Amino acid sequence: MSQDWNAAWRQQTLPTLADETWDLIVIGGGISGAGILREAARRGWRCLLLEQRDFAWGTSSRSSKMVHGGLRYIAKGQWRLTRDSVRERQRLLDEAPGLVEPMSFMMPHYRGGFPGPRVLGGLLSVYDALAGRRSHRFHDAQQLRYLAPGVKESDLLGGTSFVDALTDDARLVMRVLSEARADGAVVVNGVRVEHLLRENGRVCGVQIEDCEAGATLQLRCCMLAVATGAWAERLRPTEAPRQLRPLRGSHLLLPGWRLPVAQAFTFLHERDRRPVFVFPWEGATVVGTTDLDHREDLDHSASISGEELDYLLAACTQQFPGAEVTANDVLSTWSGVRPVVGSAAGNLQDQPSNETREHVLWQEPGCVTLAGGKLTTFRPQAIEVLKACADMLERPFVDDAAPVFAAVPALAIAELSNQQWRRLAGRHGRNLLRLAQLIKNIGHETVGATYTLWAELAFACEAEMVLHLDDLLLRRTRLGLLLPHGGEDYFTAIRQICQPRLGWSDAYWQQEIQRYRALWQRHHGLPDATP
The missing domain is CATH 3.30.9.10 (D-Amino Acid Oxidase, subunit A, domain 2)
Incomplete structure (x- = not known):
């Protein structure tokens, strides 16, 4: 795996992508595409991932940050989805501590409200049985006031607690991509797939455009996996139904x-x-x-x-x-x-919350498209996609349930707490050694009151394929969300550390600042109608 995975590497690598026929090309750099690539790479497939904008740009950096089984899916009878989710939640907790962390959830109960303690307790008993461990408990009103000061008290009966998990979704994507790259996968952002190539009724490749430089290339592959989330229908045949x-x-x-x-x-x-x-x-x-x-x-x-x-x-x-x-x-x-995936072929009369979160596969010769699904179950979804690809190629395929993440090296720097190291190890995995060296050189200070180290910004600029300022501040780190006004007060200090590492001219830096400000105000500030 190249240590310098950055814009210079990208510029050198892009023209060479057409030099070979890939076993698998994955379109989409969110958690679904990253999961497919990771499972293919560790099996020795020669594979390439193409992302039009930035990794985790879409849904995979804008989720609710929850790695959970989906308690409400039990009530809808979606047993398999819940079972797979709670199992994968535990796998992620075990394999990626510091990135996926347990979190206590509390649902308060009020007189006359639904669900009451007994109903919720019953659902949670099923939830715990699927997970193989008991985690729920009822707290009376007095206990709840102590556990949750400020909660609404009128008609309060108490609350039921249970355990799920939280993550940094964009960092989860980057960690999975890092594992795929370590096993030989090639990963590129800023590349748009213009259309699919077909020969004799079979998908055999893609035509791409470099969104940064404008050049076009035709790439050939044995199989194509489309994992573009809400955009999944765009590359489907025109006669295919819209779902x-x-x-x-x-x-x-x-x-x-x-x-x-x-x-x-x-x-x-x-x-x-x-x-x-x-x-x-x-x-x-x-x-x-x-x-x-x-x-x-x-x-x-x-x-x-x-x-x-x-x-x-x-x-x-x-x-x-x-x-x-x-x-x-x-x-x-x-x-x-x-x-x-709509349950009624586009019937928008049903409430959005009633739609299933199950995923589906759409297949045509040479191509498998993943639609729907959940962040928590990205691994079993990837296995299904690869199994379908292997079947078309008449290759044997077995889910050996191997770990998604490699073990993280044990390190310690005196200035950092155990909790800080746990967090860094979870977010950076294999790259922890290089990050540790940057911490020694730059220091262990955090950016403002956030948990993010200045050294993490430096590392992202050197080795995490940052093409634009929003890549750095909204996805490699979350400073654009956590700092007031998107980090405006820290732009000078960020520039000192990042501009030399990114190789940007003064004019390009100013252009990126203006672009980022406009983007943040429109998509991460308050709506225009709000005074």
């Missing part, structure tokens, strides 16, 4: 001190009885999510609407009335589009 229903989920990020919570709270919104979450993440507090049909152009980043902002602020007022959270308290927002 995807893009659903938008939006979130608010508040300073941790403004709405301090020590665990995740889940409750039903008074307006539509949908589940809403308030939980701690990266030292801040997340409020989410909505679930609406996304009718805007998928080529543009999704943005929170004024209606969604009001909905999430109302959720804060409902559950934490004394906090008096307003729009002025919001640090940032994000919105993602879920790639949900």
